[in-house]
Amino acid sequence: MKPSLIHSAAGVALSLALPCSRGETHRFEPQVFHNTFSAAHSPVLRIQPGDRVITRTVDARGFDSAGRKVAERPNPQTGPFYIEGAGRGDTLVVRIERITPNRATAWSSSFLAPYTVDPAFLRSEKSERGETTETWTLDPARGVARLKSSFQPSLIEVPMRPMLGCVATAPDRGEAIATSTPDTFGGNLDYNGMVAGVKLMLPVNVPGALLFLGDGHAAQGDGEILGNALETSMDVEFSVDLIKGKSIAWPRLENDSYLMVLGSARPLLQALQHATTELQHWLVADYGFDERGSSLLMGHVIEYDIANIVDPHFTVVAKIRKSHLKGTQ
Numbered sequence: 001m002k003p004s005l006i007h008s009a010a011g012v013a014l015s016l017a018l019p020c021s022r023g024e025t026h027r028f029e030p031q032v033f034h035n036t037f038s039a040a041h042s043p044v045l046r047i048q049p050g051d052r053v054i055t056r057t058v059d060a061r062g063f064d065s066a067g068r069k070v071a072e073r074p075n076p077q078t079g080p081f082y083i084e085g086a087g088r089g090d091t092l093v094v095r096i097e098r099i100t101p102n103r104a105t106a107w108s109s110s111f112l113a114p115y116t117v118d119p120a121f122l123r124s125e126k127s128e129r130g131e132t133t134e135t136w137t138l139d140p141a142r143g144v145a146r147l148k149s150s151f152q153p154s155l156i157e158v159p160m161r162p163m164l165g166c167v168a169t170a171p172d173r174g175e176a177i178a179t180s181t182p183d184t185f186g187g188n189l190d191y192n193g194m195v196a197g198v199k200l201m202l203p204v205n206v207p208g209a210l211l212f213l214g215d216g217h218a219a220q221g222d223g224e225i226l227g228n229a230l231e232t233s234m235d236v237e238f239s240v241d242l243i244k245g246k247s248i249a250w251p252r253l254e255n256d257s258y259l260m261v262l263g264s265a266r267p268l269l270q271a272l273q274h275a276t277t278e279l280q281h282w283l284v285a286d287y288g289f290d291e292r293g294s295s296l297l298m299g300h301v302i303e304y305d306i307a308n309i310v311d312p313h314f315t316v317v318a319k320i321r322k323s324h325l326k327g328t329q
Contacts, residue, residue, distance in 0.1 A: 011044050023050035023239070030056060033076035033214070037168045037187055038176035039206045043082035046208075052239040053081065056102065057214045060165070060231045065102040075166055075179035075188060075215040082208035083240050090204040091243040092169055092211065098237035099162040099196050099216065106136045106145060106218045106232035113227035113310045136230055138218055145218055145230055158219055162234065165190045165215030165224075172205040179214070181312045182264035186251050189262050189315050190229070191307035192220045193253065201243075201252040211240070224308045250278040253317075260319040262307060268314045272304065275318035283320075287328040297324060 011030040026047060034041050047053060057078050058064045062071035086092060110132045136145045138160065147156040168186035171177050182189045186202045194200070202209070213236065220229030253260040259282060263274025279302070283294040301324050307315035 023048065023052060025052045025054065028053055028055040028078075030078045033058060033062070033071035033078065034080075034212065035072055035074065035076055035179050036176040037077070037171055037179060037185065037212055039170040039174065039210055040176060041080055041170075041210070043080055043208060043210065044078075046082040046084060047240060048084050049240060049242045052097065052237065054235070054237045057164075057216050057234045057236055059107070059233050060215050060228060061107075063233065065233045067103065067105075077166060077168075077179055077212040077214040078236075079212040080170060080210035081240075082210060083242065084208070085244075086204045086209040086242055087207055088205055089245065089247045090209075091246045091248050092202045092204050092209045093241040093243060094167060094200045094202065094211065095239045095241070096164065096167075096194070096196050096198050096200065096236075097239060098235070099164060100235045101138050101140065101160075101162060101216070101218050101232045102235045103233055104138055106138055106230035107133050108136065108230055109226045109228055110134050110149075110151065112225055115309050116223065116225040136218070138230075138232065158230075160218050160230075161192065161195060161220075163192050163194045163217050163220060164213055164234070164236070165194070165217055165220075165229065166213060167194065167200055167202070168212045169202045169204060170206045170210035170212075178312070179212075182262070182308070182315050183313060184250055184264075187264075188215065188311050189251065189264070189307055190215075190220065190224045190311060191253075191262060191305070191315060191317060192217070192222065193255070193260065193305070193307075193317065197255060199254045201248060201254075203248050204242075213238070223306045224310050227310045248278070249281070250274055252278070252282060257323075258319045258321055259325075260317050262315055262317050264311075264313040264315045266312075266314055268306075268309065268316065271314050271316040272318070275304075275316045276302070279318040279320065283325075287325055289328070
């Protein structure tokens, strides 16, 4: 197949034939970014199920790989990508093939965010010292990020685990949702398990699904308790597929070891309820359990992660090890 060059107002894409039986690889260089998840945004590239896309994201404040401000905060998104054949009631499958920081620095806040500690503690600490942004040095060769700060004379070093804070399809009912927010369609989930190698399943609400992604983190602890993570720009590679006629209520995530569901709401309990309910639906629909059987299994082996407690909706992950499901399919 002859390569074709595609231009749009939002970027430039080069479509290249893959030397394999399925799909093409598209290289997309974004030039316009979005601060809402919305079907009102024109697609930047139309792709087929089975295709792969290589692209870039900018950091949460809109700075690119060269440190230039090219977009507005918060969490400017690359996309949306139109998936041919995707329709309302389908499930979009996004495989994150690669996430790599494309610059040598990341930034983070330096105080714990509201909802993470006692309010009186927050007031006393911030009034005494004020908020600052710290710049971290990324060392991909060693897989670590380092910080030397006037506030902390000794070196702080943390392991890098690149992830995407935001992956989303366009929401339903013509809504435009701020990119600070997680919901049923994905969005700003801020889950540190959103790393290379995972398979993410998202509901399709509009024709073409309209896939957005951004908000790369070089590392992040559970809960994103600073209100941000090690924020940086990324090179990202992903592939897409479709499950026709299969509807899901909340984002589902799968890796080699776990099935996971991400529920988002306030209060935190409601997010946990959403995630637990959707995980049970998954076990019943795809793994041969009934309500009682899935309840008995989940009651003794379910695990929970707190993905974020700083966004407009909090996010809880309900998960179960695949090893507990052997012989059930």
